[in-house]
Amino acid sequence: MSSKQPKYEFVSSAKLPTRLGEFKIHGFVEASGQEHVALSYGSWKEGDVVPIRIHSECLTGDSLFSTRCDCGFQLEKAMQNIVDNGYGVLLYLRQEGRGIGLLNKIRAYNLQDSGMDTVEANEHLGFDADLRSYDICKLMLDTLNIKRVELMTNNPKKLAALEALGIDVVSRRPIDHGITKDNKQYLKTKTEKLGHAFDPHVFK
Numbered sequence: 414m415s416s417k418q419p420k421y422e423f424v425s426s427a428k429l430p431t432r433l434g435e436f437k438i439h440g441f442v443e444a445s446g447q448e449h450v451a452l453s454y455g456s457w458k459e460g461d462v463v464p465i466r467i468h469s470e471c472l473t474g475d476s477l478f479s480t481r482c483d484c485g486f487q488l489e490k491a492m493q494n495i496v497d498n499g500y501g502v503l504l505y506l507r508q509e510g511r512g513i514g515l516l517n518k519i520r521a522y523n524l525q526d527s528g529m530d531t532v533e534a535n536e537h538l539g540f541d542a543d544l545r546s547y548d549i550c551k552l553m554l555d556t557l558n559i560k561r562v563e564l565m566t567n568n569p570k571k572l573a574a575l576e577a578l579g580i581d582v583v584s585r586r587p588i589d590h591g592i593t594k595d596n597k598q599y600l601k602t603k604t605e606k607l608g609h610a611f612d613p614h615v616f617k
Contacts, residue, residue, distance in 0.1 A: 464586070562581070
């Protein structure tokens with residue numbers, strides 16, 4: 414019998430009251446020690462189509478109210494959509510800065526202040542434009558007994574990643590929320606260089 418540590422592991426769950434409603438928080442850990450959480454709201458039956466959002470951690474947007482990105486706006490909108498729907502799940506992955514980490518994201522911001530776009534800045538620092546992995550989502554959704562989803566995203570790579578993991582993505586729900594004068598160019602770059610599905614009219 415192998416004693417090898419599982420690549421991803423479920424840890425525990427607990428109630429999480431929020432100002433939007435009472436969620437349940439579920440903790441997961443990678444073999445590397447990186448921790449992730451899922452927030453579930455309401456209940457569903459096996460086979461139901463469950464609205465979900467895969468959200469990558471963004472300290473500056475989620476917690477510090479930055480308008481350089483749309484992350485915090487999308488996080489709040491996704492949670493509100495889930496509550497309004499009566500059930501759903503937010504998968505919160507600790508992949509700051511599209512996988513480069515917080516301090517490297519600050520370095521990238523500094524380069525953006527000097528005129529680079531978000532992709533150019535990451536590449537200048539020696540990183541790919543997007544280093545994120547979504548493999549842990551399979552364990553998260555299996556743990557929560559979810560096989561079929563409506564995915565709240567503008568990023569087609571997330572949809573493709575779930576489908577590659579065997580998750581039935583029944584539909585995609587756009588979440589183009591939180592566009593500001595400070596992030597409009599950033600979102601335009603994500604659309605043109607990373608394939609995000611924003612409606613072009615929002616950049617005019």
